[in-house]
Amino acid sequence: MRDQFAGACPEMTMLADHIRTFALVLVRSVDNAEQLTAWIARTRAADLPFLHSFATGLDRDRAALTLPHHNGRTEGVNCKIKLLKRQRDGRAGHPLLRQLILLN
Numbered sequence: 001m002r003d004q005f006a007g008a009c010p011e012m013t014m015l016a017d018h019i020r021t022f023a024l025v026l027v028r029s030v031d032n033a034e035q036l037t038a039w040i041a042r043t044r045a046a047d048l049p050f051l052h053s054f055a056t057g058l059d060r061d062r063a064a065l066t067l068p069h070h071n072g073r074t075e076g077v078n079c080k081i082k083l084l085k086r087q088r089d090g091r092a093g094h095p096l097l098r099q100l101i102l103l104n
Helices: 002-008 010-025 032-045 049-060 072-088 094-103
Strands: none
Touching: 010 032, 032 049, 072 094
């Protein structure tokens, strides 16, 4: 079935190849920055205009895929605090919120 699509629409084959190679960039490695730069260049050179905006966005947010640092733990704590705040809305002031945060 995939071969039928590829024969009918060569853009589908190019799209599948770009997606497959992008998945390899998502695996952490030492040369992620070079792989990402090469992928963005190949994508911009391809005749796939709907991927051009995606490549531009990736180029702007390059650090998310190339640096080993992330703010996941901080965002998790923020999410938990917001959940606790929503749970106590209308019941008490900041002392109860502080107590809930310390207990969780």
